[in-house]
Amino acid sequence: MVNDKKVRVTVDYFHCKWCEACVVEMPELFYYDESTGKAAAVSEPVDLSAELERVVSICPTDCIEISDP
Numbered sequence: 001m002v003n004d005k006k007v008r009v010t011v012d013y014f015h016c017k018w019c020e021a022c023v024v025e026m027p028e029l030f031y032y033d034e035s036t037g038k039a040a041a042v043s044e045p046v047d048l049s050a051e052l053e054r055v056v057s058i059c060p061t062d063c064i065e066i067s068d069p
């Protein structure tokens with residue numbers, strides 16, 4: 001389902017195991033954070049797309065969090 005709802009995306013880097021999946025799947029939204037050695041997400045609100053929901057679902061440690069902007 002695709003809609004125009006805006007959400008804030010954050011990565012719980014304590015639980016991220018840097019499998020790279022989110023960065024490979026959505027490089028426009030996720031990136032490698034040198035300061036933590038883990039994944040991070042852009043800070044501005046983004047559209048809650050079907051692709052984003054899919055990436056959240058494939059994170060092996062379930063550490064990508066979506067919240068209201």
Ligand code: SF4
Pocket residue numbers: 011015016017018019020021022023038039058059060061062063064
């Ligand atoms: S998919 Fe999850 S565990 Fe893998 S790099 Fe991204 S946030 Fe970390």
